[in-house]
Every structure is written in structure tokens, then in C-alpha cells.
Amino acid sequence: MKEATVAQVYGPSTFEKSVREFADFVESKTSSGPASSLLLSVVCSLGGIAAGYALLQVFLGLVHW
Amino acid sequence: MRATTKKWLAHGAEFTFFLVFAGFGLLLGNEIKQDWAANKVLVWPPSFFMGWAGAGLAYGLSRVLAGRFGREEARSVLSAPAFIERYRKMLAAAIQELVETLQQRKAIQELDSFEKTLLKAMANTIRYFRSASILPNPEVTCNLMEAVEPSPEHENNPWLEPSGFGQLLGVLKIEKSSREDLDVPANLALPIYKTDGHLRNKNLFGAPKAYITRENQIINFSLWLLPHKGNSSWPVFKRAYRHFWEIKATCLSFAALPVIYSGKSVAVVNVHYKWFRILGKNPEILIDFLVPFLLILGQVRGARELEAR
Numbered sequence: 001m002k003e004a005t006v007a008q009v010y011g012p013s014t015f016e017k018s019v020r021e022f023a024d025f026v027e028s029k030t031s032s033g034p035a036s037s038l039l040l041s042v043v044c045s046l047g048g049i050a051a052g053y054a055l056l057q058v059f060l061g062l063v064h065w
Numbered sequence: 066m067r068a069t070t071k072k073w074l075a076h077g078a079e080f081t082f083f084l085v086f087a088g089f090g091l092l093l094g095n096e097i098k099q100d101w102a103a104n105k106v107l108v109w110p111p112s113f114f115m116g117w118a119g120a121g122l123a124y125g126l127s128r129v130l131a132g133r134f135g136r137e138e139a140r141s142v143l144s145a146p147a148f149i150e151r152y153r154k155m156l157a158a159a160i161q162e163l164v165e166t167l168q169q170r171k172a173i174q175e176l177d178s179f180e181k182t183l184l185k186a187m188a189n190t191i192r193y194f195r196s197a198s199i200l201p202n203p204e205v206t207c208n209l210m211e212a213v214e215p216s217p218e219h220e221n222n223p224w225l226e227p228s229g230f231g232q233l234l235g236v237l238k239i240e241k242s243s244r245e246d247l248d249v250p251a252n253l254a255l256p257i258y259k260t261d262g263h264l265r266n267k268n269l270f271g272a273p274k275a276y277i278t279r280e281n282q283i284i285n286f287s288l289w290l291l292p293h294k295g296n297s298s299w300p301v302f303k304r305a306y307r308h309f310w311e312i313k314a315t316c317l318s319f320a321a322l323p324v325i326y327s328g329k330s331v332a333v334v335n336v337h338y339k340w341f342r343i344l345g346k347n348p349e350i351l352i353d354f355l356v357p358f359l360l361i362l363g364q365v366r367g368a369r370e371l372e373a374r
Contacts, residue, residue, distance in 0.1 A: 015158035015179070019186045022151045026189050030196040040070065041200060044077030051077075052084035059116045 068138035069198070075131035082124035089117040132346070135198070139350045142197040155186055156357055163361050166368050176369050177241070180362060184209060184243035184334070187358050191336060191343070194351050203338040206315075207243040209324075209362075210272050210333045212236065212257060223304050224269065225256050226297075232262040237272050237333060248315040249337070250308075266296045269305065272333040275321035279330050281352065282321040285342045288313060318343040322355065326363035331370075334359065 012020070089097065093113050100106075100114035107115070142148070162179055165171070171179075184207040192205040212235035220230050237255040239247065257273045258264040268274050270293035275282040284293060287309040294302050309316065319337035323330045336343055344351050 013158075013162055013179075013182070015155070015162045015186075016182050018151070018155040018158040019182050019189065022155050022186070022193075023189050025147070025151050026193045026196070029193065030202045040073045041076075044073045045080060048077040048080035049084065052081040052088070055081070055085050055120075056088060059111065062110050063113065063116070 068134055068141045072131060072134035072138050072198075075127055075134050079124060079127035079131050082120050082127055086117065086120040086124050089113070089120055093117070136347050136350070138198055139194070139345060139347045142194055143350060143354060148193060152190065152354065159183065159186065159358065159361050163364055166365060170372060171368070173369065173372055176365055176372070180209060180365055181241050181243070183358050183362050183365070184241060187334065187336065187355055188243040190354055190358075191338075191351065194354075195338070195340070195343070195345060198345060199340060201340050203340050204244070205336060205338045205343075206248060208239045208247075208249070208335045208337075209241040210237040210255070210276075210335055211240040212276065212330075212332070213238055215256075219254060219256070222254055222256060224254070224301060226258075226264055226267050226301055229256060229258065229264055229267070232258045232264040234259045237276060239335075240332075249312055267298070267301075268295075269297050269301065270295060271319065272321040272335050275323045276330045276333050279323045279325055281323070281348075283344055283348055284320070285318050287317055287319060287337075313339075315339050317341055320344050320348070322352075322359055324359055324363045324366060326367040326370075331363060331366040334362065 096113040097117050100112040105112035105114060111119075159182075166176065166179060188205045188207040191207075192202075195205070196202045215230065215233040215236055219225070219233065219236050222236070226232075234257045237257060239249070239251060239253055255269060255271070255273050257276055258268055260277065265277075268277050270290070271282050271284060274280075274295070284290070288306075290302070290305060290309065297305070316337040317339050318341050319335060320343050322334045322336065324332040324334060
């Protein structure tokens, strides 16, 4: 017969409950976090390329002024 | 402005100036050299050399700022009121359970459950911190590794140094995990050598070294191990490379944190996930939040020793 876990015999402890609550909190944070970070990093990368190209053009314009 | 936005903007600037700096060097290398030879360092309109050097300086500055904003972000993530409230509640409950454990001499089965919950608490704390600062959201696994007495089955251990069996102090084996499905080989057995033997300096990086030195071991990228080779022999080191290559789908970085009781190591908590830098660029900030759980775990290991007597 399969041995019963402590939680099955005594019910989850206060610590176990608080860890579960914390896990739910982490899950709710992680479900929204990556999308906004991904958007931010894509914007920064594309912005970086555009800004780099613009800076180079401005500088070349100054050199040939 | 939020620290995360500032960090990403600084990374964007870093990327921009890197492109400009490298672009200048590649496309206008001859002109830059000529400007330098003609001493056109500070002139108007600006010389090619000025543009190249300016982009280089701006790249360096953006890099420093990105690091600073990264630290600011780490501090703000770990001081968010919603996190602190839940963390404090979790820690208070853990301390309460520890007090009960020490007062009531609980059964081994209850100690097992307590230890597993402590591992989950640590894994969740790390996951909370990392998911706030990186794009992927990988699962974090905490494994508790315990030192067991060497037995004849360890004589052919692939991690063993040549003629190392006689020098063994013990073998670290995975005893518990924060997850139900173990994503590293369950039969992993890492040798630790006697501190007074001739192999005392050959302990492998990661868990064995953490156990012996009682210091945290952090491997930011487990497919680039050369900086961590230490005095391990090449066959063992190659074995380590092969191992991490085989488990690259589940582990790309890891940290080994010693569990100390009465001044000596009693176990090691190994944390890993499938992304780089398991504890981030500024691990010390996160480790401060893990130490209370490691100390409680040490006390539980002590209670377990008492129970076993």
C-alpha cells in the first residue's frame, strides 16, 4: 500500500500553506512579466539600431560640413 | 521611471553605441588612423577619430549605467511590498515550524516534508527574482544533496579521480528535490575527498567544493566551465562537460549553497534552471534572502541527526 504523506495525515502546515500562497503570487507575477519585458527589449533593440544609424548619419553630416 | 525601464534603455544605448563604435572601426578605419596621425583629436567639425572615440566612451558609459540600473532593479524587485509581505509570512511560518520541530522531536517523515517545503520556498524566491529581470520564465529546481558514506558501488564512479576511492570522505547524492519530477540524473554521485589527503585540492566545482569550503559556488553558464576547472584532472573535467552538455535542456546555470550546522557542512542545496545566471548579475542581493532558509535547513538536518541517534 502506498505510504500516506505528512500532508495527507495531518493536513498542510502553516508554512506549507504560506509557500503555496507565495507560489501563486510568483505565478501571477510571471504570467504578465515576460510579455512586457519582451516588448521593452524589442523596442530597445530596434530603437538602438535606428538610433545608431541616425547617429552615424549625423556624424558623417558633421564631418562633411 | 521604473528601474526595469531604465535598465532596458541603458542596454539599448549600450547596443546602439556598440554598433556605432564597431561600425566606425570597420568602415572608416583608415580615416581614423589618418586623423590620429594628423593629431586631429579635438577639432571642429569633428574628425573621424573623435566620432569613433566618442562612441567608444558612450558605449562604456552605457555599460556602466546598465549595470547600475540592473542593481537598482534587483533591489526594487526584492523590496516590493507585495513580495516582502509574503516572504515575511513564509519565513515566520518556517521559524515557527522549526521551533516546533526542535521542541517536539518530530518524526523523520515530518522532517522530510519540512525540508521539501523549505526547498520549494527557496525555488520560488529565486523564480520570483529571476522572472522579474529576464525574458524567459524557466522553472527553478532546488535539490538537496547529502553526503553519504562511500561504498564499493562508488569504486567505478565516473566522477572519481584516478585512484581516488581510498581518499573519499563521502559521496554527495541527491536526497530531495523541490519538484516531483527530477530533471537531472537521480544516480548522480559526486565524490568529496578527505581534507587531509593528497586529493584534498581536487574537489570538483559546484556541490563538492561548496561542501568542503563552506562557500557558495555559482556557475553562470554550465557549458563554459574552463574558469571553474581548478585542480580537477582532465578526465573528470571532460566528464563534467559531457554531463552538462547532456542536461543542457534543463540546466544552463546553477549554484551550490552549503547547508551549515554547528560550524560544519551537513548538506548542499543545488539550484538550477535552463537559463544563464541562476542568481542574476548581483547574486549577493538574492543570497541574503536565501540564507534564512539555509540556516533553518541546517537546524532541521541537526534535528534529523538527533532523531537518528
